[in-house]
Amino acid sequence: MRRIISVLMENESGTLSRVVGLFSQRGYNIDSLTVAPTEDPSLSRMTLVTHGDERVIEQITKQLNKLIDVVKLVDLTEGTHIERELMLVKVRATGAQREELKRTSDIFRGQIVDVIANAYTIQLVGTSEKLDAFLSSIENATSILEVARSGVSGIARGEKVLSV
């Protein structure tokens, strides 16, 4: 099953390599990973998407917690949550394609953020699933030149917060 784990950790050099090393050392999967400082510059927040059976996920959270630099973590997929990923996609856009791509991008509530004579760069925010859906809906209409995705970031719904 797919899991989104958010981790608050000390913003120190080497912390990220400990997390990434843990995953490769123990054979866990990382589907995506994002990391940036929080409002408190001494803390970083990392969100990682992984998959595995229940036992593997339990081990992943325990092993992450065991890292000295990890302050707190939460498995967002255990409760209701919001997840978002940002995608920038550069596509060929000439002739009739231009109108078609603009329409599809509007349907997905995307924005065209760069325009040249024969290409668009479209920015799209949403769940990973939505970004996938957008890509498959345009792949027959045009050629996709480049895709840059941020990886998933997420937060719990309601009162629940992940903080120190």
Added chain:
Amino acid sequence: MSNSIPEPEMLSGGEMLIRSLKEENVEYIYGYPGGAVLHIYDALHQQQHVKHILVRHEQAATHMADAYARASGKAGVVLLTSGPGATNGITGIATAYMDSIPMVVITGQVMSWLIGDDAFQETDMMGISRPVVKHSMTIRHQSQIAETIKKAFHIAQTGRPGPVLVDIPKDITAPNDKFPFEYPEKIKMRSYNPVQRGHSGQIKKAINELFKAKRPIIYAGGGVVLGRASEELTELSRMLNYPVTNTLMGLGAFPGSDSQFVGMLGMHGSYEANMAMHNADCILAIGARFDDRVTNAVSKFCPNAKIIQIDIDPSSISKNVSVDIPIVGPAKSVLKEMIEMARNAPQKNDTDALSDWWKQVENWRSRRAGIYRSDDSEMMKPQWVIEKMWEATHGDAFVCSDVGQHQMFAAQYYKFNKPNRWINSGGLGTMGFGLPAAMGVKLNYPDDDVVCVTGEGSIQMNIQELSTCSQYNLPVKVLTLNNGYLGMVKQWQDLNYESRYSNTYLDSLPDFVKLAEAYGHVGMRIEKPSDLEGALREAFAMKDRLVFMDILVDQKEHVYPMQVPNGAMCDMLLSKTERT
């Protein structure tokens, strides 16, 4: 004016490091100098509190510190230079990590401004050590030294212990750059708060389950030794009157000559311990991690048992085997609470069931299955040598083992009645561990008998340390079970490769007697069984001499029992011709 706060002392980084060690009451550190740590060595030279042991190879420094920690429970300290000095220490750090041994390793680093330039003797020690340390820290300024060292000891010695590495660039230790020094009394870390006690509700559940059991067994591991919980384990076990088995790392946690003790369990565990585990309906695991050398095939592991697991590390729980009642906490406090609850519980043992169970266990024990048999050959049985060594040391020595058949024979045939006396590399299985380990123990316990049980293969992996033994007068006894082969590998070749001895015969062995003498020690070669007891007596009587005993043993001997690959706990080879 008399109320004015005293000015803090001004010290260089190198002085701060050594002073911090003094504040931690460190008596000995083990290491090897080199460019990046010269300032630290100079600071070391100008004080008397912290003494340094100069080894002949950095790996030995880590094993000495590690063995000191295993014997004393306190973190051992290592000082290594950057680059090759530090990388030579990696095997020792990994050895400590696998067995959860507290250790603080200080490694020098090239000047701050050279880091990343592939400077002379530069290696990314933080990166190289990452998978084999509990934690690691880099010092970037003198003002961080005291706090970092305090943290290093705190992290190494609390929770599930482990090695902590501190990397320090040379410029931070420079003698002329002085900064105020104050050693913190306490340390608080928001991201590290090991559990202090177990959950009482879970402990209560465990007690209920234990009293319901008809075929219970207590399975205790290295966590009991590390957690100084042997007394509590013994008290609870006696109170419940259940059979007790120890893991390789747990030997001595429960007295080895006690009638409740059924021996070690696992791959080379006793017949009765493995049978009792397999047939148990309730297993109380304490500080034991269900290692693959214990469980055999996990899918066939103890099919009818409810499992209670006490461990200080949540990630050890249900890692390999699903557990019914997990208790996260230190062995000592959890066992104390268990004893209290068991004493006041309304229910008691099922004595009828228990008496049947003991009958069954005694029945298994009386088969003496897998125990060595002497034959009329003139060759000495290695197991018998261990038994004789047990007699010669009154079962009270520190036994520091290398890795291989001799290690298993020592584990099986030396009955450890006290914890912290059996010093071996269980998790990593590091050949070359034994001699430096014995040295680390002897240095700190000069009045005790300290034996290095080894083979002619393992001893040669760190034999250069015989020189360190001369320099610091470390009169350990080296008991080499010499069969001319890498015995454990040969055993596997006998069993699985139709006795094709690929690279396991050690041709051209040195004359160990002359070698020992060359280093200034006493050498003995013992070839006949009739000479053994006299030689042992003589060797142990020489309290102030290192005696190297080269003992020629039966080349054909195998370690039994031996669990059958992919079988259950109870599937064992008992000799070359019998199996369960």
